[in-house]
Structures are given as structure tokens and as C-alpha cells.
Amino acid sequence: MAGGDENATTPDHTHPADVTVGDLGERALISLFTSAATTATSGDIVVGSGDDAAVFDAGGPTVISTDTAVQDRHFRFDWSTPRQIGERAVIQSAADIAAMGARTVGVVVSIACPVSTPATTVTEINDGILAATHRLGGRVLGGDLVAADQVVLTVTSVGALDGLTPVALTGAQPGDVLAVSGPLGSAAAGLAVLLAADNRDADECDGDDSERSNRLLAQHAEVVDAHRLPNPDLSAGVVAARAGAHAMTDVSDGLVEELETLAAASNVALAVDVSRVPRTAATTRAATELGESDDVWALTGGEDHQLLAAFAASDVPSGWVVIGDVRERTGDRALVSLDGIAAGDLRGWQSF
Amino acid sequence: MAGGDENATTPDHTHPADVTVGDLGERALISLFTSAATTATSGDIVVGSGDDAAVFDAGGPTVISTDTAVQDRHFRFDWSTPRQIGERAVIQSAADIAAMGARTVGVVVSIACPVSTPATTVTEINDGILAATHRLGGRVLGGDLVAADQVVLTVTSVGALDGLTPVALTGAQPGDVLAVSGPLGSAAAGLAVLLAADNRDADECDGDDSERSNRLLAQHAEVVDAHRLPNPDLSAGVVAARAGAHAMTDVSDGLVEELETLAAASNVALAVDVSRVPRTAATTRAATELGESDDVWALTGGEDHQLLAAFAASDVPSGWVVIGDVRERTGDRALVSLDGIAAGDLRGWQSF
Missing domain, CATH: 3.30.1330.10 (PurM-like, N-terminal domain)
Structure with missing residues (x-):
């Protein structure tokens, strides 16, 4: 290497x-x-x-x-x-x-x-x-x-691959658990802080507001930095492949978007417990300050570049956080459900 | 394959x-x-x-x-x-x-x-x-x-590479011959025809000139097509490697530019006989019509994407055309000479 x-x-x-x-x-x-x-x-x-x-x-x-x-x-x-x-x-x-x-x-x-x-x-x-x-x-x-x-x-x-089998999108199996390699929503939180700071600057031109805008950026530097430069531990991908992950993708367009892609490719249904989706305390603080939802950021925010994978329940490696499970796909079952509710209108970031 | x-x-x-x-x-x-x-x-x-x-x-x-x-x-x-x-x-x-x-x-x-x-x-x-x-x-x-x-x-x-050794820029040796895989200057000729047709359209607005412009494009369709879509036989690269080529590059920025890159990388001098640089009859016809030089197009025109290589004299494979030879680099010798004259002011196409 x-x-x-x-x-x-x-x-x-x-x-x-x-x-x-x-x-x-x-x-x-x-x-x-x-x-x-x-x-x-x-x-x-x-x-x-x-x-x-x-x-x-x-x-x-x-x-x-x-x-x-x-x-x-x-x-x-x-x-x-x-x-x-x-x-x-x-x-x-x-x-x-x-x-x-x-x-x-x-x-x-x-x-x-x-x-x-x-x-x-x-x-x-x-x-x-x-x-x-x-x-x-x-x-x-x-x-x-x-x-x-x-x-x-x-x-x-x-x-x-160093002898490992490539982990495709297609291998998730009913009975698997879903896990992610790290916190989600940090980049979305940082983007929201940057936009809020921009708006405060634009709305009012007196010194006080520029100061408030700078204070906002300073108080939420952790999520702003996460937007500027996401820092996922990408070696988690090799760790997951060694542990025998059945399916894997990176969360570039938001968790829900990736879950839908994974569910369709593997022909399964995916159920996520929203409270288990990891996010940093800094993300939650930014949501509170801006009156927004850290659940929405964690579920739809893109560009954290953490990994999402399906494992046999006994195979989840250290460092990965279980957020839900893989189920049979049946006629009336939503492809992706969040706390039991179909992932309807939540949508991830797209380039267009 | x-x-x-x-x-x-x-x-x-x-x-x-x-x-x-x-x-x-x-x-x-x-x-x-x-x-x-x-x-x-x-x-x-x-x-x-x-x-x-x-x-x-x-x-x-x-x-x-x-x-x-x-x-x-x-x-x-x-x-x-x-x-x-x-x-x-x-x-x-x-x-x-x-x-x-x-x-x-x-x-x-x-x-x-x-x-x-x-x-x-x-x-x-x-x-x-x-x-x-x-x-x-x-x-x-x-x-x-x-x-x-x-x-x-x-x-x-x-x-x-299918077991072949990669042919780098650095291997040309004094005593080698220089060869190219096909005609040069066609794309440059096509570009000149397209520009001339554009200028005739822009200079005069009467029907006669638009007709003359269309006739120009039709008469020189071969070089115009070569500009729109160069069609080098890129399998010549594998042929050259199999024949034991010492050094190779593709002519994307013009022959003289590539010769200078090759000479510097291999630390040799290169001498080219301009009349041996292959060009199509259509390129020569376009040069005559436009009052330009097909030598200049063949030496400086980019984007034909033919290959240039140095071979031991006995190793030049079928389909390759010898255009010159590789010499020792000495203090007073030009890196690249064309018909014995240093390649001074002729310059290839660059993006900037």
C-alpha cells in the first residue's frame, strides 16, 4: 500500500x-x-x-x-x-x-x-x-x-480491492441491518448557517448585523467546516467489505435518496428508525438556533460522504452505527419507511 | 479483449x-x-x-x-x-x-x-x-x-498493456528513426476552411457569398470532416509497442510541440525532413485554395491524434512513416530541427 x-x-x-x-x-x-x-x-x-x-x-x-x-x-x-x-x-x-x-x-x-x-x-x-x-x-x-x-x-x-469482493448496491437481503459509517447532516447544517449569515448581511447593512453574522459563523464553525470540507473516514469502506457487507453506497445526495437507490437495486424494503441516524451535537445546536430540523438535515442533507451499508446483523463492524433494517418487498410496503411512515416528500439534494 | x-x-x-x-x-x-x-x-x-x-x-x-x-x-x-x-x-x-x-x-x-x-x-x-x-x-x-x-x-x-512494456516519452536514443502513424495537418486544414467560410459569411451578406462559402465547405469536406472527427488508427500504438518502440506520444498539440517534449524528455536532438511528414492530398488542396502552407499545418496543427514514435531503424512497423531521426544532444545543436533549421518560431496549438 x-x-x-x-x-x-x-x-x-x-x-x-x-x-x-x-x-x-x-x-x-x-x-x-x-x-x-x-x-x-x-x-x-x-x-x-x-x-x-x-x-x-x-x-x-x-x-x-x-x-x-x-x-x-x-x-x-x-x-x-x-x-x-x-x-x-x-x-x-x-x-x-x-x-x-x-x-x-x-x-x-x-x-x-x-x-x-x-x-x-x-x-x-x-x-x-x-x-x-x-x-x-x-x-x-x-x-x-x-x-x-x-x-x-x-x-x-x-x-x-486487495482481494476483497466489490460491494455492489444489489446485495441487501431481508433480515440485514442498515448501518452508516458516521454522523449525517453536518454539511447541510453548515450550508444553512452560511446561507443565514449571507442573508443577515444582505438584509441589513449596519455594523450590528455584520457582527451578528460573524458571531453566527464563529459559534457554528464546526458545521461550517463540515460543509467546506467533509471529513468522513473512508477506510470504513474497506472495513465493511472485510466484514462481509452485503451492499454499500456513499451518502452523497442525502440518506433518503440513497436508501431509495439501494432499495430499488436490491429489490427490498428498508425501514429506518430516525432517532438512530447519528448526527453531531453541533448539528443539533445549529438546528435549534436557526429553527430548523436536524432530522431533515440528517435524512436529506447531501455531501457528508459517509457510507451506508447492509450487513448480516452479527457482522456490523466497529465504528458503524445501526439505523434500521432490511425487509421483504411486498406490494403495499413502501420502498423506504422512516419511523414506519413512507418516505414521501423528503428529498435529497440534486444537481439540477 | x-x-x-x-x-x-x-x-x-x-x-x-x-x-x-x-x-x-x-x-x-x-x-x-x-x-x-x-x-x-x-x-x-x-x-x-x-x-x-x-x-x-x-x-x-x-x-x-x-x-x-x-x-x-x-x-x-x-x-x-x-x-x-x-x-x-x-x-x-x-x-x-x-x-x-x-x-x-x-x-x-x-x-x-x-x-x-x-x-x-x-x-x-x-x-x-x-x-x-x-x-x-x-x-x-x-x-x-x-x-x-x-x-x-x-x-x-x-x-x-496485455503484457507489453509501457512506451514512455523518455526512451528515444541517438540512432533511432522518428516515425508517425498517419497524415498530419488535416484537422488544421479543416479548421482553416471552417474559419474562411465563416469570414466570407460575415464579410458579405449577399447570396453569392453564402453560396461561395457553402461551395468551399463542400469542396473541402474531407478536411472539414477531419477537423470535426479525427479518425486516427489508434491500434498503431499497440503495433508500435509490439515492434519495440523506444518512445512514443500522440500528436495532440502539433508535431513541433510534441517533438520538443519528446526531445526534452529523452535528452536527445531530433531532426525532421519536412517533406517526409505525411499529409493528405486534400490538405494540400485546401492550402493551395486558401493561400496557406500545408507544411505549417502538418508541423503545427493539433488534434489529428496520430502517434509519433522513435524506433530502432530496423523496427519500424508497417503503417508507420519515417520522418526523421534521433541524434546526440550537444551544446550547440537545436533540440528540434526542421530541414536542418532550428524549430524556432513555429508553435503548436495551446489551450491558453
């Missing part, structure tokens, strides 16, 4: 604030990113970045998934640092690798951005991509940098 | 012209694309599309590369059909796999587009992606669809 290496250090790429991507040019930046990525051949890497393509050896089947994050839709530069944006894009993509029970071997990255983008913004995004990939034990294997009207980041992650 | 299968048929996805991506929604379109992609497990594919991630087995090391094409920078909807745009994005990415000496096993695709995009545009782009991938013997393994201000396509290709 690849561990930290000499490429993990932040490359020297300080540019004056007014130097843009267009000033430096595509080739110069790609060359900078290439030298910061894995040019060495070590561990799983046969040919590192800097050639037409990279070559890695997963030692067996390779798991692959791609995810795209778009400026002002999936992230905002006034809410997150470029580094956080890069880190989050990697976590979002690697969560799909973890959801198959695999470990991340590497990523390839496409950065599309306006030529007027400060060069430091792009190098900081790249630093975030490197840092998050290295934390996962993987390597940046290559990428592309192109001009576009807005920033669009596409991260493709590849993973290794 | 994966061949054509039952998934190669075009899915049924006709929508009225006024139905947009936003009307249908992300989930519905992704589900449509998933069913059109490889959900079956066959050949190299362990888990097809439709799960969190796909799983494939390259039977050894995996080759990976990613490439992005942006609307109005790399393609125009008034010049190319959505299907051609999808096909071209695959060829552009797969050429990097071929340049390592590998065959394409599959692709994952990200499509970012405005919610106002007609749904048929996106389904036709997807059809092109499917068709081009299947022609290469590969499978569409998954993808992402997100909202953005303009269309941005990112194709990540993965390939298998």
Missing part, C-alpha cells in the same frame, strides 16, 4: 496575486502540477505523471469513478478556500471508491478555469487535491488544465 | 426538441446513460456502470489518462454535431492510452452543461461517446452529469 512519500510536500509556486493562469500558460502550470504529482515509480505506480498517461497496478481488478464539481453550484469561492475546494473534490470522488470496499490508489484531475483566474487559486486547488489524495494513501497520477468560463473540477479516482 | 456487444445499440431516447436537461433532471438522464453503458459483466468488466463505481480487470497494470473539451474553445455546436463532439472527446483521451502502447478498456465520462441544453443534445453527445468507445473495443464504465454555464466534457480513459 502506498504511504506518504517525498512528493507530499507543497511545491514552491508562489506567484504575485495579479499573475493569472493566462499569463503563466497551460504548459507551465501543467509542468508545475506534474512535478508536484507522482513522477516517481513506487508502490502501485508503474509510470507516474508527466507522460501521455500514467500506469498503475492495482494488483487485481481496478475500481473507477468520476465526479465533477462546478463553481457556484457545488462550491463558492466566497465560502471555501481554493485548497478546501480541491480537497472536497477528491473526497467526493474517492467516497465512491470506498463505497465498493476499495482503497484509493490514485486520481487524475481535470481543472477547467477562466484564463483570468489568479495562478495562486489554481495552484492552491492543486495543493488541496494533492493533500486529500495523499491522506487517502493515493497518488495524483495526472491531469488536464483547460480554459473555460467558470471553474469546473473533475476528479476520477481509481482503487484497489 | 472486449468486442462489440449488445450494449452497442443506440438507446431509445428521443425527446421533443423543447425538452431540456433541466426538465428531465439529472437522475433520469444518468439512469438513461447508465442503461446505455455497460451494465453487464463480461470480458474485462467485473462491475459495469450503475453502481457507485465500476470495476474492471486490465489483467495487469492499468493505463489512465484524462482530457477535457470545452464548448467554444475545443468545439463549436455550429461546426460539429453533438455526436461528433462526443466521439472526438473519446478519441482525444484514448489517443493518450494508445501512446503508451495500450488498448482502451473503457472510459468514464463527465458531462457538464447548462440546464437549458436540449436533452437530445446531451443524449447525442452520449451516443457519440458510446460509439467511439465501442469502436476502440472499450466500454463506457460510468459518468457524471452536472449543471454548468457551458458544456464541458471530461473523458478519462483506462487501458490494458
